[in-house]
Amino acid sequence: MSVTARDLLLLGIVALVARIVAVLIVPWPPFTDPAYYSLIAERLADGHGFTTPVLWSFIEVGSVLPDPAVLPVPSNAHWMPLTSVVAAASMALFGSSYVAATLPLILLSAVLAPLTYAIALELWGSRQTAIVAGILAIFAGPLLIMYPTTDNFAVFGATGAASLYCSMRAVRSPRAGPWLVAAGALAGFATLSRIDGVFLTVAVATAWAVRRGWTPWTPASRGGASVAWGVASAAAFLAVLAPWLARNLSVFGTPLPSAGGHTLWIRTYNEQFSIGHEVSLSTYLDWGIVNIVGSKLYAWGELVGRTGLLLGGIFLIFFVAGLWLFRRRADLAPFLVYFAVMFVAMGALFTFHSPKGAFYHSAPAWLPWAFGISVAALPPAATAAGSVWPFLRRPATHRFITVASVAGAIALSVMSSAILFAQWDRSRVRDEQAAAFLRANAQPTDVIMASDPASIHPLSGNPGVAAPFDPYRVIEQVVDAYAVEWVVVLRSGPGETDPLNLWDGSAGTDSEGDHPSFLPAAPAFEGDDVRVFRVDR
Numbered sequence: 001m002s003v004t005a006r007d008l009l010l011l012g013i014v015a016l017v018a019r020i021v022a023v024l025i026v027p028w029p030p031f032t033d034p035a036y037y038s039l040i041a042e043r044l045a046d047g048h049g050f051t052t053p054v055l056w057s058f059i060e061v062g063s064v065l066p067d068p069a070v071l072p073v074p075s076n077a078h079w080m081p082l083t084s085v086v087a088a089a090s091m092a093l094f095g096s097s098y099v100a101a102t103l104p105l106i107l108l109s110a111v112l113a114p115l116t117y118a119i120a121l122e123l124w125g126s127r128q129t130a131i132v133a134g135i136l137a138i139f140a141g142p143l144l145i146m147y148p149t150t151d152n153f154a155v156f157g158a159t160g161a162a163s164l165y166c167s168m169r170a171v172r173s174p175r176a177g178p179w180l181v182a183a184g185a186l187a188g189f190a191t192l193s194r195i196d197g198v199f200l201t202v203a204v205a206t207a208w209a210v211r212r213g214w215t216p217w218t219p220a221s222r223g224g225a226s227v228a229w230g231v232a233s234a235a236a237f238l239a240v241l242a243p244w245l246a247r248n249l250s251v252f253g254t255p256l257p258s259a260g261g262h263t264l265w266i267r268t269y270n271e272q273f274s275i276g277h278e279v280s281l282s283t284y285l286d287w288g289i290v291n292i293v294g295s296k297l298y299a300w301g302e303l304v305g306r307t308g309l310l311l312g313g314i315f316l317i318f319f320v321a322g323l324w325l326f327r328r329r330a331d332l333a334p335f336l337v338y339f340a341v342m343f344v345a346m347g348a349l350f351t352f353h354s355p356k357g358a359f360y361h362s363a364p365a366w367l368p369w370a371f372g373i374s375v376a377a378l379p380p381a382a383t384a385a386g387s388v389w390p391f392l393r394r395p396a397t398h399r400f401i402t403v404a405s406v407a408g409a410i411a412l413s414v415m416s417s418a419i420l421f422a423q424w425d426r427s428r429v430r431d432e433q434a435a436a437f438l439r440a441n442a443q444p445t446d447v448i449m450a451s452d453p454a455s456i457h458p459l460s461g462n463p464g465v466a467a468p469f470d471p472y473r474v475i476e477q478v479v480d481a482y483a484v485e486w487v488v489v490l491r492s493g494p495g496e497t498d499p500l501n502l503w504d505g506s507a508g509t510d511s512e513g514d515h516p517s518f519l520p521a522a523p524a525f526e527g528d529d530v531r532v533f534r535v536d537r
Contacts, residue, residue, distance in 0.1 A: 003127070004121065012114045014138060018110075019106040020148075023106060026421065029455060031424065032454055033149075036056050037084045037151060039054070041085075042096045043075075044088035048072075050075045050081065052072055052073060054457050054464045055071070055465040057272070058465075060073065061077065063274075065481055067481075072463070077258055080152070080197075082189065084150075087150050090102075098458075102148050102149070105150060105155070108154040113137040115368055116134050116136075119133075120133040120134070123168075124376045129375045136311070141311075142419075143367075144417045156190055156364055160197060161365050163189075163203065164200065164334060164335055164366065167200075168332070170208070171207050171219050171333065172219075177232070179207075180204060183200075183204045184236040186200075187204060191237075191241060192240065194362065201234075201237060206338070207333070208225045210333050210334075217330035262279050263350075264281075266284075269352040270499065275468045309412065313408050314405045314409075315409060318374045322376060323339075346362070427452075429528055430528060433525075433530050434450075439459075442460070445462075448464040448484065449466070450464055450467075451498070453465060469499070472508075472512075472516045472517070479518050484535055486532055486533065486534060489532075494529070505522060505533055517536070520533060
């Protein structure tokens with residue numbers, strides 16, 4: 001076995017063990033996204049198709065109160081389907097359990113570590129750089145515990161990174177055409193896991209333009225990227241997406257049901273969950289240019305911090321340095337353009353979504369390049385800084401910084417994952433307490449209202465809806481329309497209340513000064529920062 005093969009195998013095994021341990025620690029869907037994806041996967045595996053008995057938010061039904069208001073409804077009006085499809089295939093083979101759903105995601109996320117090694121080795125020809133980059137890919141900040149959940153981290157990471165790799169190979173290879181087509185098709189699969197996968201087409205287009213000599217980058221060989229190959233690449237992308245877009249057109253009357261106001265024109269994160277007032281370009285512009293620009297600057301600042309956490313702290317400095325040092329490399333052009341477009345779009349278009357998690361979800365696709373760039377840039381960046389501090393020019397110093405930075409990255413990853421686990425475990429306890437009460441006291445067909453009905457459904461079996469982020473008069477319309485019987489209320493901790501101020505039942509007060517008349521004064525059940533109210537009728 002060659003040294004490279006041995007390195008790849010060892011990194012793959014260590015990554016696989018890390019992912020398995022993560023699932024053993026968190027053998028349940030720990031928040032809304034994986035709860036929803038695993039629920040849809042289970043329904044697919046059980047023959048119910050793309051349907052859902054819960055509304056994780058009213059974005060799923062067009063951000064309005066439907067008429068008639070019924071459950072179940074067609075699923076995936078907002079979130080893309082590929083993660084659930086992959087998980088459903090595993091459930092069909094190994095049983096309809098959450099752990100069974102994670103099996104392909106364990107494998108896909110583990111592959112990212114040896115892929116990072118292979119990319120770094122191909123780009124910089126240094127085994128040391130490749131090994132360090134591969135080690136960093138195993139951890140990646142809080143992704144250490146998030147990767148194998150039934151969320152789109154693993155699927156988007158595998159398909160998105162593969163698309164970027166094919167775009168890179170389209171620049172490096174003597175025959176660009178087939179790599180362009182593969183990159184386009186893989187960008188389509190990435191888009192089927194996350195809608196922002198469409199930004200990967202920018203990398204494909206960049207590779208095509210570089211080979212045609214239309215960019216400042218000079219590839220090793222030009223040509224081989226005819227208009228026909230460019231069209232074929234775009235056709236491959238659209239061909240992958242076409243069946244899903246046709247399904248949406250048939251079911252919802254539009255290929256992208258949730259595109260619009262509640263995605264682009266929100267002024268706070270929770271406004272996307274409102275159905276009681278207009279959310280549009282007009283209301284967004286009325287917010288004022290200072291607020292609009294300020295919110296985007298704040299978002300970009302947050303994303304810089306999250307990039308640092310994903311890269312392991314100090315490697316952020318070397319990543320930024322590497323973006324400059326390697327800016328003229330033609331084979332990095334697809335990644336550089338993609339990363340710039342993605343980063344700008346995350347702050348400009350998904351201003352409130354990206355700091356809350358959208359940026360983390362997109363990261364697995366670009367991290368294999370970022371890790372390699374960070375590690376490869378460390379020696380030249382440190383040497384350049386040696387003009388001020390001469391000791392930074394020493395190779396021994398470079399090795400010390402590398403080892404210390406890797407140790408810090410691992411520690412940061414473990415700590416951030418531990419913090420997440422504590423939050424998830426607390427949510428699990430509250431959900432299980434509420435579900436135990438519902439199993440004992442509610443009918444299986446009783447509709448519940450909760451902040452995260454997708455997480456409670458697997459535990460209690462009840463259909464459910466999320467409360468809209470609106471005044472009580474709007475929430476009461478939802479309660480009446482869906483004949484809600486029980487309202488589950490969670491609070492952050494003792495002495496606090498929930499975002500909708502429902503914790504005190506009928507004594508609660510909303511932004512209009514009204515009280516929730518649909519709730520009694522006292523809960524039917526109270527646990528650890530969780531209450532269950534029976535709706536007053």
